[in-house]
Amino acid sequence: MTNIIVAFPKQDIARNIKKILMQNGYHVNAVCTTGAQALQSAGELGGGIIVCGYRFVDMMYTELHEYLPAQFEMLLVASPANCGIRDVENLVCLSTPLKVTELLQTMEMMDYTITRRKKKARQSPKQRTEEETALIQEAKALLMERNNLSEEEAHRYMQKRSMDNGTGMVETAQMILSLLT
Numbered sequence: 001m002t003n004i005i006v007a008f009p010k011q012d013i014a015r016n017i018k019k020i021l022m023q024n025g026y027h028v029n030a031v032c033t034t035g036a037q038a039l040q041s042a043g044e045l046g047g048g049i050i051v052c053g054y055r056f057v058d059m060m061y062t063e064l065h066e067y068l069p070a071q072f073e074m075l076l077v078a079s080p081a082n083c084g085i086r087d088v089e090n091l092v093c094l095s096t097p098l099k100v101t102e103l104l105q106t107m108e109m110m111d112y113t114i115t116r117r118k119k120k121a122r123q124s125p126k127q128r129t130e131e132e133t134a135l136i137q138e139a140k141a142l143l144m145e146r147n148n149l150s151e152e153e154a155h156r157y158m159q160k161r162s163m164d165n166g167t168g169m170v171e172t173a174q175m176i177l178s179l180l181t
Contacts, residue, residue, distance in 0.1 A: 002111045003048025005030045007038035007064070008077075009056050017051055017077075017103070024104055035059035039067055047071030049110050054078040065091060073110050077103075132170045139173035142180050 004021060006028055008014040018028045029048070030041035035056040042050060050072055054061050065074050065088065076083065076093045083095040092110060094102055128136075136158070143154040162172040 001027055002114050003045040004028045004107075005032060005038055005041050005045070005048065005050040005052075007032040007035070007050060007052040007056070009033055009053055013053070020100055020103065021051075021107065026107060033057075035064045038064060042068050042072055047114070049073050049075060049107065049114070051075045051077065051107075054082045071114075073114060075106060075110060128170070135177070136169055136173045139176040142177065146180060 004026055006014045006018045006021070008017070011031075011033055014031045014033065018031050021028055029045055030037075032038040032041060033056075035058050038050060038052065038056075042048075046069060048071070050064075050068065052061055052064065052074065054076065056064070061074070061076055061078075068074065068090075070090075073090045073092070076091060077096060077098055078093060080095040083093040092106060094106055139158060140151060140154040143149055143157060144151060147154075147157075149157065158169060158172050158176065161176075162169050165172065165175075167175075
């Protein structure tokens with residue numbers, strides 16, 4: 001479930017948007033009236049969507065956007081004059097007067113984008129440290145020397161053993177080194 005922060009300088013507007021979102025199945029984690037409160041809530045949550053207005057007593061939306069954690073998307077609700085085309089990453093703008101259907105469709109789209117980004121990050125391969133890479137290279141060199149294999153054949157052998165045993169390449173390299181040395 002995506003974390004949602006609603007931040008507007010006027011408490012009644014924030015409560016109304018929270019009510020709309022909650023009636024439609026969204027969980028609102030925090031309601032804030034200042035940019036500082038929104039940033040504090042965002043820091044505690046780590047990622048999600050912040051639905052906010054254009055201007056707060058302590059900052060403009062641009063400052064809030066700049067200081068938000070990278071995992072946050074911003075939905076700016078502002079007048080058409082303040083909602084001009086902005087080429088800013090992780091910022092979506094809805095102009096007032098706000099239609100409930102537009103708000104919900106935009107929230108759905110942003111939620112989908114965040115979910116897809118998280119899924120993609122989980123699926124991307126982890127970067128190996130220099131020590132892990134050196135360990136794999138050492139195991140390959142040992143296989144090449146002992147079994148008279150090319151580097152590609154040694155790599156394929158390690159991949160196959162890794163898949164067959166349900167272990168990672170680094171763990172397979174460690175097993176090969178412990179068995180052959």
